[in-house]
Amino acid sequence: MEGFSEKTDEQLAEVTQQGNVEAFGFLVERYQDKIQRYVKRIIQGQEEYRDISQNVFLKAFENIKGFDTKQRFSPWVYRIAHNETVNYLKKKKSLPLFDFDVFLPHYNIGKEDIENEAEKKLFLPKIEELLEELSFKQKEVILLYYFQELSYQEVAEVLKIPIATVGVRIKRAKEAIKEIASARGGSASGGKNI
Amino acid sequence: MSQSNNISQKVIEKIKTGKIKMKPKATFVFQAIALVFLAGLAMVLAIFGTSFIGFALKVKGYSPFLMAIILVVVLFVVLTWGLTKRFPAFYKKPLLLGLAIILISVAMVSLAVFLTPFHQRIMEYSQARNIPLISPLYQCGCSHSSCSRICGQPKILDVNPQSSCGCFRDSQVGESCGGR
Numbered sequence: 001m002e003g004f005s006e007k008t009d010e011q012l013a014e015v016t017q018q019g020n021v022e023a024f025g026f027l028v029e030r031y032q033d034k035i036q037r038y039v040k041r042i043i044q045g046q047e048e049y050r051d052i053s054q055n056v057f058l059k060a061f062e063n064i065k066g067f068d069t070k071q072r073f074s075p076w077v078y079r080i081a082h083n084e085t086v087n088y089l090k091k092k093k094s095l096p097l098f099d100f101d102v103f104l105p106h107y108n109i110g111k112e113d114i115e116n117e118a119e120k121k122l123f124l125p126k127i128e129e130l131l132e133e134l135s136f137k138q139k140e141v142i143l144l145y146y147f148q149e150l151s152y153q154e155v156a157e158v159l160k161i162p163i164a165t166v167g168v169r170i171k172r173a174k175e176a177i178k179e180i181a182s183a184r185g186g187s188a189s190g191g192k193n194i
Numbered sequence: 195m196s197q198s199n200n201i202s203q204k205v206i207e208k209i210k211t212g213k214i215k216m217k218p219k220a221t222f223v224f225q226a227i228a229l230v231f232l233a234g235l236a237m238v239l240a241i242f243g244t245s246f247i248g249f250a251l252k253v254k255g256y257s258p259f260l261m262a263i264i265l266v267v268v269l270f271v272v273l274t275w276g277l278t279k280r281f282p283a284f285y286k287k288p289l290l291l292g293l294a295i296i297l298i299s300v301a302m303v304s305l306a307v308f309l310t311p312f313h314q315r316i317m318e319y320s321q322a323r324n325i326p327l328i329s330p331l332y333q334c335g336c337s338h339s340s341c342s343r344i345c346g347q348p349k350i351l352d353v354n355p356q357s358s359c360g361c362f363r364d365s366q367v368g369e370s371c372g373g374r
Contacts, residue, residue: 019216021209028202036201050201057205058214066222160285 009073016064024064027073028057034148035081041143042085043092044132052088056081075154078144082158089136126181133180138173141166233277237300240270244304249313250335259334271296 004012004026012030015023035056040049059080067076124146131139144155145166156163208214244267250260274296278284284292307313317336320329 017216021206024209025202025206028205032201054201054204057201058208061205061209061214062217063222065216065219156286157282160279162286162288164288 010069010071013064013067013073014069016061017067017069024061027060031074031077032057035077038078038081038143038148039085041131041147042136042139043088048088052084053081056084059084072154074148075150075157078148078150078154078158079160082140127177130177130180134173134176137169138176141169142173145170229277229280233274233281236270236274236277237296240267240274240300241303241307243267243270244300245307246313246331246335248304248308253317253336257335263335271300274300 004015004023007015007023007026009027009030012023012027016027032053036049036053039052039056043049043052056077060077063080067073127142127146131142134142140159141155144150144158145152150158152163152166155166159166243263247260247263247267250257250263275289275293278292278296279289284295287295313332313336316328317332319325320332323329
């Protein structure tokens with residue numbers, strides 16, 4: 001695995017495309033914790049998260065030649081993780097068949113909020129406590145944006161939805177978190193906008 | 195060794211057993227081409243159907259048969275919409291906007307086709323020959339209750355009263371065009 005540590009994810013993916021399994025192993029090691037955390041939070045801590053995460057990487061390997069190395073690797077692998085969790089949840093319980101919020105255009109919500117990094121870090125654990133209370137769609141955007149640190153555009157790529165819809169879902173998730181926090185008698189935002 | 199490392203090892207072990215193989219690049223290229231082709235085909239059929247409806251209305255006026263064609267056109271529009279949703283240019287836009295783009299494109303191209311003698315030519319060609327699907331389509335959709343002159347040969351229309359579908363046949367001696 002010498003020299004792999006200096007390579008970017010996209011360079012490792014390119015080497016993998018040429019048949020180098022060790023390069024893929026390096027990619028798996030880079031992403032396994034992030035993917036496992038994401039899957040575990042989405043499926044609410046059920047034991048299958050390890051199997052699902054494993055499937056994510058096996059699918060990624062199978063389809064690696066379909067990855068465009070000029071694009072970023074992380075949204076691509078999260079897209080696979082999203083599909084796997086959706087498939088799992090569809091088997092377990094019903095998910096909404098149609099997303100009404102992707103149907104209509106939304107204005108002035110697509111731009112990312114400029115958030116203070118320190119503020120983000122301060123409130124992340126509080127959001128985490130309330131994640132289970134959120135709907136599947138709200139939880140997904142919060143996880144990808146706040147916890148996996150993808151941009152609005154990358155979240156939109158992962159979920160294959162308009163960027164403005166990402167903004168709408170994050171806004172609604174924040175409102176839901178505030179409501180839940182105030183119902184519990186605390187404040188998730190500490191009085192500030194989370 | 196953490197559970198997380200076990201996953202990494204398990205993945206690599208499974209790959210090394212040869213059970214999991216990379217799909218060749220050609221698979222993805224084929225999938226992309228097939229998607230473009232199917233979306234294009236669905237849109238072309240929606241345009242053909244829409245312009246056909248206009249032509250049939252002009253030639254024959256409304257008939258219950260056209261309702262079936264309208265349903266087929268709606269199906270093709272929905273199919274086009276469903277397929278184009280997979281393209282970044284479409285899924286990055288609100289679904290309603292994507293649908294509006296498809297509907298406007300279909301309407302405009304259909305109008306352009308309607309204004310050309312395209313359907314007239316196909317009708318004449320298909321009545322002179324027995325082309326599966328096309329000949330019955332024009333017979334049922336466009337036959338009016340008079341004879342039609344096709345390729346210089348007068349044709350008489352036989353209308354089945356149950357199905358409202360017409361069938362052209364060569365005129366016999368003594369029969370007159372416009373008598374039906």
